[in-house]
Amino acid sequence: MSETTLETILTVARLQVQAHGYDGLNFRDLASRVGIKAPSLYHHFPTKAALGAALARRYCADMQAALDAVSQADAAPRACLLAYPGIFRKALTQDNRICLASFLSAQIDDLPEDMRPEIRRFIDINVTWLSEHLSTFEPEDIAMRRADAIYAAVAGAQLTARSSGGVRRYDDIIASYRSVGLLPA
Amino acid sequence: MSETTLETILTVARLQVQAHGYDGLNFRDLASRVGIKAPSLYHHFPTKAALGAALARRYCADMQAALDAVSQADAAPRACLLAYPGIFRKALTQDNRICLASFLSAQIDDLPEDMRPEIRRFIDINVTWLSEHLSTFEPEDIAMRRADAIYAAVAGAQLTARSSGGVRRYDDIIASYRSVGLLPA
DNA sequence: AGCCTCCTACCTATCACTTGGTAGACAAGT
DNA sequence: ACTTGTCTACCAAGTGATAGGTAGGAGGCT
Numbered sequence: 001m002s003e004t005t006l007e008t009i010l011t012v013a014r015l016q017v018q019a020h021g022y023d024g025l026n027f028r029d030l031a032s033r034v035g036i037k038a039p040s041l042y043h044h045f046p047t048k049a050a051l052g053a054a055l056a057r058r059y060c061a062d063m064q065a066a067l068d069a070v071s072q073a074d075a076a077p078r079a080c081l082l083a084y085p086g087i088f089r090k091a092l093t094q095d096n097r098i099c100l101a102s103f104l105s106a107q108i109d110d111l112p113e114d115m116r117p118e119i120r121r122f123i124d125i126n127v128t129w130l131s132e133h134l135s136t137f138e139p140e141d142i143a144m145r146r147a148d149a150i151y152a153a154v155a156g157a158q159l160t161a162r163s164s165g166g167v168r169r170y171d172d173i174i175a176s177y178r179s180v181g182l183l184p185a
Numbered sequence: 186m187s188e189t190t191l192e193t194i195l196t197v198a199r200l201q202v203q204a205h206g207y208d209g210l211n212f213r214d215l216a217s218r219v220g221i222k223a224p225s226l227y228h229h230f231p232t233k234a235a236l237g238a239a240l241a242r243r244y245c246a247d248m249q250a251a252l253d254a255v256s257q258a259d260a261a262p263r264a265c266l267l268a269y270p271g272i273f274r275k276a277l278t279q280d281n282r283i284c285l286a287s288f289l290s291a292q293i294d295d296l297p298e299d300m301r302p303e304i305r306r307f308i309d310i311n312v313t314w315l316s317e318h319l320s321t322f323e324p325e326d327i328a329m330r331r332a333d334a335i336y337a338a339v340a341g342a343q344l345t346a347r348s349s350g351g352v353r354r355y356d357d358i359i360a361s362y363r364s365v366g367l368l369p370a
Numbered sequence: 371a372g373c374c375t376c377c378t379a380c381c382t383a384t385c386a387c388t389t390g391g392t393a394g395a396c397a398a399g400t
Numbered sequence: 401a402c403t404t405g406t407c408t409a410c411c412a413a414g415t416g417a418t419a420g421g422t423a424g425g426a427g428g429c430t
Binding site: 005036037039040043044 | 407408
Binding site: 211227233 | 416
């Protein structure tokens, strides 16, 4: 049970943070969603900060796995880059949530120490993956800068779409990125 | 004096929200920064939500003014579009803050009713201004979609730069947008 | 002038409520 | 007997908000 409960806590917490941020995560509400009482959470995580750090670490691992899955599904770099925006699209379709890292980037000043490096690592994971695929088209240094731009642009599209327009707007913006050549068409 | 106090409240509150979000704004801290006591704030705004709404309205007006200033400084659409990212750059150089609307877009679900339309209006103001200048190069419907993409991309660059890299990274990402052709070079 | 009333802008003191976190007990599995 | 996972019952700190009061200025009235 312990294994499952811990998994459940991390999953529910992630959804909560994706919708309301780190501040919007509170132990009573989280516990009730999981189906236990608030103090029981302390059996799994000593502090809220520890939970947050575990959450961020897990989110990085999940993203790495998702990216690897894309790479394995189709080895062609162009196909991978075409699929990339789809990963971020999912969050929007799940009750208009956004990427955990985007929310936490905004709140970074108020985050516990242990969470901050994980957010930077999340961005690194994305940029590295993107630049690996881009470097088949362009020299490596240019690919790296382009990867940065793509990540930022996709994150911005998600954020903008969340506030108004929803997935529809996200799709439109991504289409614009493609027609301009920021992303392969 | 009343005029000045109210102005001060709105300015200090804006800086606070740009750094910590709407949740990160609290009356005691805000009041002490302004130099008055917390309950005195209720003399100027009946509720926190009312303050937030006034803040958002003011932010829209300021952005409109900033955009108008750019348009007047140089009527050439290309020059205006070149200057656009500079407006968002300022927030980062002020203690690594971000655009109020970006922060509030993330928190939109937890915002008072009165604030939400203002955020959408803020985006509209930006997109409209951008598309007006873009439409000298492209047909209007394409300009509109491109304007959406530019706004989202710039917001994303700001958010990404805040979490790591700072203004330096922002400048790099904007440069990438330009070299790709999303923004005029 | 002197007085009276009203208003603005602020104050102290306190409210009800939510937050993260703790202490200690209880039951089940080994 | 010990560990694991959960519970009930708390606590201190901080939140938005309210009640009721005060200092000082503006303006009309006699």
